[in-house]
Amino acid sequence: MNAIEVKNLIKYYDKGKIKAVDDISFEVPRGSRFGYLGPNGAGKTTTIRCILGFLNADAGDITILGEKINPKKDVKIRNHIGYLPGELGLYKNMTANDLINYFAKLYDIEIDWNFVKEVTERLKLDMNRKLGVLSKGNKQKVGVLSTLMGKFDVLIMDEPTSGLDPLMQLEFYRIVSERQKESKCTVFLCSHVLAEVEKFCDRVAIIKKGKIAEISDVNDLKAKNLKHIELIFETPGSMEAFKSLLETEYSESIIKYEFQTQLEFLLPPHQARKILCEISERDWGGVPVKDFSIRHSTLENIFMQYYEEGKSKGGKIA
Amino acid sequence: MKVLQIVWKELKKDYKSLLIFTGIMSLFFMWFVTFFDPELFAGLEEVFESYPEAIRQMIGEFYNLAEFGGFLNVYLFSMSWFYFGIYFILKSAQNIPKEIEDKTIDLVLSKPIPRTEFTLGKYLTHIIEILLIYYGVMMSVLLGILIFPSVTINGIFLNEIIFAFLYNFIFMVTLISTGFCFSTFLSSKKALALGLGVVIFFYAVGQFWKSFPEVAQEIKRISIFFYSDMSNLLVNHVWDNVGLHILVLLGYSVVLTTSSVIIFNKRDIPV
Numbered sequence: 001m002n003a004i005e006v007k008n009l010i011k012y013y014d015k016g017k018i019k020a021v022d023d024i025s026f027e028v029p030r031g032s033r034f035g036y037l038g039p040n041g042a043g044k045t046t047t048i049r050c051i052l053g054f055l056n057a058d059a060g061d062i063t064i065l066g067e068k069i070n071p072k073k074d075v076k077i078r079n080h081i082g083y084l085p086g087e088l089g090l091y092k093n094m095t096a097n098d099l100i101n102y103f104a105k106l107y108d109i110e111i112d113w114n115f116v117k118e119v120t121e122r123l124k125l126d127m128n129r130k131l132g133v134l135s136k137g138n139k140q141k142v143g144v145l146s147t148l149m150g151k152f153d154v155l156i157m158d159e160p161t162s163g164l165d166p167l168m169q170l171e172f173y174r175i176v177s178e179r180q181k182e183s184k185c186t187v188f189l190c191s192h193v194l195a196e197v198e199k200f201c202d203r204v205a206i207i208k209k210g211k212i213a214e215i216s217d218v219n220d221l222k223a224k225n226l227k228h229i230e231l232i233f234e235t236p237g238s239m240e241a242f243k244s245l246l247e248t249e250y251s252e253s254i255i256k257y258e259f260q261t262q263l264e265f266l267l268p269p270h271q272a273r274k275i276l277c278e279i280s281e282r283d284w285g286g287v288p289v290k291d292f293s294i295r296h297s298t299l300e301n302i303f304m305q306y307y308e309e310g311k312s313k314g315g316k317i318a
Numbered sequence: 319m320k321v322l323q324i325v326w327k328e329l330k331k332d333y334k335s336l337l338i339f340t341g342i343m344s345l346f347f348m349w350f351v352t353f354f355d356p357e358l359f360a361g362l363e364e365v366f367e368s369y370p371e372a373i374r375q376m377i378g379e380f381y382n383l384a385e386f387g388g389f390l391n392v393y394l395f396s397m398s399w400f401y402f403g404i405y406f407i408l409k410s411a412q413n414i415p416k417e418i419e420d421k422t423i424d425l426v427l428s429k430p431i432p433r434t435e436f437t438l439g440k441y442l443t444h445i446i447e448i449l450l451i452y453y454g455v456m457m458s459v460l461l462g463i464l465i466f467p468s469v470t471i472n473g474i475f476l477n478e479i480i481f482a483f484l485y486n487f488i489f490m491v492t493l494i495s496t497g498f499c500f501s502t503f504l505s506s507k508k509a510l511a512l513g514l515g516v517v518i519f520f521y522a523v524g525q526f527w528k529s530f531p532e533v534a535q536e537i538k539r540i541s542i543f544f545y546s547d548m549s550n551l552l553v554n555h556v557w558d559n560v561g562l563h564i565l566v567l568l569g570y571s572v573v574l575t576t577s578s579v580i581i582f583n584k585r586d587i588p589v
Contacts, residue, residue, distance in 0.1 A: 055586045056586055088421065088424075089425070103429075143425070
């Protein structure tokens with residue numbers, strides 16, 4: 001069963017002038033970790049807000065945990081959803097303790113103080129300071145705590161690590177992973193930090209200008225997408241000779257980095273075998289390639305590929 | 319019911335400013351009671367007679383400053399929109415937009431909190447706050463009557479004065495409802511501007527309708543200020559139309575509150 005199913009969702013702003021979400025469909029399998037990627041304005045947050053009933057969708061169906069819902073009216077389904085907003089707003093005059101107590105009463109949940117204590121210790125959060133004086137990172141920690149303290153089957157997070165330092169980011173993902181392992185919940189994650197999504201998610205959707213550009217398992221996506229090739233030549237002349245080959249015969253290649261005798265580029269998978277033969281069998285400016293490595297493209301490379309189509313091709317630097 | 323949790327949280331947030339405001343206004347009106355002097359104010363009444371009718375209308379259709387009820391009508395009830403109304407329009411017009419602008423609404427409404435309960439919780443908070451303030455002011459005025467020698471309890475219609483507080487409280491609810499209704503679909507600045515604008519328009523119509531051409535004088539019926547004039551009750555001790563006027567004021571509040579809930583339920587909450 002799917003945890004979230006979105007079918008033909010449409011949301012336009014400004015009387016249809018801005019197509020924030022334009023007929024998108026996707027499914028998030030139960031228990032999975034789903035990454036929802038796109039730059040600012042691509043429609044990620046609009047999708048989430050339609051699912052949660054903050055926005056009225058112009059068309060489309062939303063199904064949560066097998067139940068087709070009207071997100072605005074069927075509020076009970078939100079008992080099964082944990083939500084951490086991208087731009088977190090907290091009551092300035094409260095402390096984290098006050099907020100937890102308030103939400104516990106409002107949401108009708110019993111606070112697991114052991115869990116609260118554990119999370120506050122792990123995230124190094126002071127529960128007794130007024131939220132108005134906290135830094136962005138500490139506010140985010142409060143948001144994380146207030147989201148995770150409840151019980152949920154689906155956890156929706158929009159840029160959850162924004163403002164957290166790298167150590168806290170790591171700790172945050174550890175906590176979420178432990179929570180997911182324990183509760184078997186589904187995680188729906190929006191993030192700009194693609195390395196995080198790559199490590200954490202098993203499936204991703206890339207949204208571009210309100211439409212789903214790609215939806216796939218992370219590993220499949222990486223395997224079928226551009227290969228990342230790194231070469232080290234003996235001399236700068238060798239590298240120049242190789243570059244001219246790229247420009248003439250591999251017009252789809254994208255050079256990511258070049259410096260003196262070092263060259264990194266991306267290549268579609270169907271050309272990888274051919275170029276490997278060229279690299280291993282031919283000399284460049286009279287000498288063979290000194291060293292090389294080839295690996296799957298990172299999620300970031302794949303993401304950039306969708307967003308930089310038409311740019312930086314044919315041996316140009318991306 | 320989530321309404322009560324929302325009310326409790328809002329009251330906890332505002333209780334200091336509420337206590338300060340109630341304290342200041344209660345002391346202010348207790349002090350005001352000491353000014354009452356039937357002979358002195360009877361003389362002032364003659365001064366009023368020389369004012370243009372439109373100006374006299376500002377303090378109600380009837381006045382008798384030599385009586386304590388008339389004195390309260392002029393200096394408390396007819397000016398209550400200024401003492402308390404503006405403060406509450408300011409609060410009610412900004413409460414929900416501020417939750418949206420500060421994005422605090424996201425965490426609240428992402429859980430099974432119906433928007434109706436959220437809206438009613440916010441609305442009820444303002445009602446309770448004004449009720450507490452009015453209770454404080456009423457008690458201070460009644461205490462003033464008992465302790466200050468300038469006010470003789472003989473000739474004071476306590477039932478009318480207590481009822482006038484209730485009547486005026488219902489009028490305050492209409493002002494709150496006006497600001498609150500705009501807050502459910504506008505930004506805080508626009509809701510405040512429009513809320514104040516509408517109340518000032520109603521005030522102008524309610525106070526100056528007699529100076530309009532005869533054919534246009536019925537416009538007074540659109541103004542909530544017309545229905546809040548309690549001078550006939552406090553000065554002439556006549557209860558005619560009081561029930562009807564209270565019903566109109568209550569109806570106005572019910573219509574606006576229902577509209578607020580419907581509008582807020584339908585609207586988008588943007589990022």
